[in-house]
Amino acid sequence: MPLYEYKCADCGEVIEFRSSYDKKEEMVSSLKCKNCESNEFTQVFSGMALTGSKSDPAPPTSGGCCSGGMCGI
Numbered sequence: 001m002p003l004y005e006y007k008c009a010d011c012g013e014v015i016e017f018r019s020s021y022d023k024k025e026e027m028v029s030s031l032k033c034k035n036c037e038s039n040e041f042t043q044v045f046s047g048m049a050l051t052g053s054k055s056d057p058a059p060p061t062s063g064g065c066c067s068g069g070m071c072g073i
């Protein structure tokens, strides 16, 4: 069964669940955030943005090719 990730629209809590495709909508409609009890969720598509850090990614200032932000390469 595929693993789905949904993020709470209110507090950002991510809930994972496994479900067959045709049961997915049913599962989503029964989701409830354990933090804020919201039932508004948006699907997270993992793979592009790996979870693990909620903070902003480090800006690429250190080790960059130039300090001005515009490279002439």
Ligand SMILES: [Zn+2]
Pocket: 008, 009, 010, 011, 012, 013, 033, 034, 035, 036, 037, 038
């Ligand atoms: Zn929440």
